[in-house]
Amino acid sequence: MSGERRQRLAPRLAEAGLDALLVWSSPNRRYLSGFTGSSAYLLAGADGRGLLLTDFRYLEQAAAQAPGWTVIRHGRDVWSDLAGQAAAAGWRTVGVEADHVTLAAFRRLEAAGEARGITWRPVSGLVEGLRLVKTPDEVEAVRAAAALARRALEAVWPRLVPGVSEAEVALELECTMRRLGAEAEAFPTIVASGPRGSLPHARPGPRRLEAGDLVTIDFGARLDGYHSDETVTVGIGAAAAAHPLRPVYEVVRRAQAAGIAAIRPGVPASAVDRAARGVIEEAGYGEAFGHSTGHGVGLEVHEAPWAAAQPPVDYVLEPGMILTVEPGIYLPGRGGVRLEDTLVVTETGCERLTTWDKDWRTT
Template sequence: MYSRLHDLRAGMTGASLDALLVTGRENIYYLSGFTGSAGALLVIADTHLLASDFRYTSQAALEAPEWPFMQVDGPLLPALRARLADTGVASVGYDASNLTLAQYAQLGGDDPALPFRLYPEPGLLTAMRLLKSPEELARMRAAVALTDAACADLLERVRVGITERELALSAEWFMRTHGAARVAFDIIVAAGPRSALPHAQPTDRPLRAGDLLVIDMGAELDHYCADMTRTVAVAEAPPRAREIYRTCRQAQQAGVDGIRAGMTGHDADRLCRAVIEDAGYGEYFGHGTGHGVGLAVHEEPRLRPGVKTVLPAGAAVTIEPGIYLPEFGGVRIEDLVVLTADGCEVLTAAPKPEELLVCG
């Protein structure tokens, strides 16, 4: 953790920040190892501390022994405001994506009497978290392997008459009973016309012969997330379903074959999107091709139109094009990959046949 703290302080110097307040839970864990539900980190050039309340005194000593603990008996942010005032710092950075307007006001906001100024920090921790260390990748590989196993178990349960909700519950049960702390996000199991809803929630609708079935899930294991999607047909596969599956499969493979570090998020997206557009389904692919994954299931970088950010080697991202036909159904195929200078390493091992798989 000290090497991360060293890198963060170097970034703070470059951004002319005397201090940095860290409030996002993933960022707190990333820097300190602390997993409590209430707390904040304060980083200054020559000191750092973890602030929380009495409930976490012992937990902080176990999880973040390298971080001096500041016990706060009242509201957290006013106490940190007073602490910052005592240090004599002039510029304090904060994570605008993890601080509400009300919390900003508790820190003093734009009060001209405040002895320091508050500035949104320029994404220092976001940039650090982009590049996954070997230890982080090992945890992610384990989460992916568990997700692959849960997918295989779920596909064996697919049959006419079982409900979306029953399949989703079985997948969560499998992951939780095989070591997952939790699911990385609400599992998506969507059948028939509902599979055209990219973020559908499972319902009590029973599966029917000819349904397209979209399954999107991921385990959270040792704090790191997995994310994968597979699409199958139930009992039989209509010709139109086979056609859009084949197109999506070709688009996803174009991404796997062509996406690499050094290209922009826009250019990475185009590799998949062009295949779908050329097949005449461009208007039915309305989301980005992918996103970063790590401590959070959705983080930087983004692979979507207009993103000029260059993708770095060592980032873990999804490649997940989709085609969604209203009132008919949808297809999405998603792998989690690690970007390299020469391409990408696919972590997801669940089968994705070139032709639509029929289950049940």
């Protein structure tokens, strides 16, 4: 698989006028080579060749995980080693992932390359463009992560009772995901109860759940490198049936359904945002929905495509693309509601990969 992906990258490099690309990003490195260690550099050539430079700690791992790549041990001066290997391969114009390399690192590369006739050129999106459309195996990896996260929430559900703290809920959910086999949580779990529900990215705190509360839980698992992402908002106990934000919940539910219904091949990702946002604006809550409607999910929990009003690139949806739909309404002093699913674009529409029922539900 890694060799096939490198071969797909090669013509993109040639079209960009590059002899090779220095791959710095960890997700891009894993996507191209399969290597999961924390320290390595890829040099992927437009001629199809590939070098993986790493230190002593990862030589055995790299050889096992990255077949088809020439594994090279770099020394203390990694900048000189990168420039030297590029020069030895005959690669004179080498792209550098501008979105991932610091200015200080780029200057060191320039200094090392100058003596060897290497020109480093900042570029963006060359590998990310390959990652946009997922293979069936990648879709199943995200589905498996989502199924694991759902099992964890089901296990923790009985603990969503008055008296337990947000922090305790988050810890239990994260530990349960790990016990079920997750590598880690996909991101720090969000648990926001009562009036704290107006904080879109609230950190779980000491506040204890109360009868009648609404609680927003944004959670996900990482499994085999791939992430899931899902958000539920639930009521605590029968008293929540009369919660004053119940009508707001229904607005968000309709907005999410409209966004999901907009997903199909040939539609720009921004249309998904417009569909969901229009429902919320029509209900009079437009100012209370201040973030984008969705994002891609894969080796990163936030990646392209972006379902936003003005995304950096407004990608046209294709079968195999994965994105979330997560509208929310946030009312300071009162609380908030967010509902999120992760979906894959199909030939005729989309399919949910996260499966928690988003109809109104209480514990």
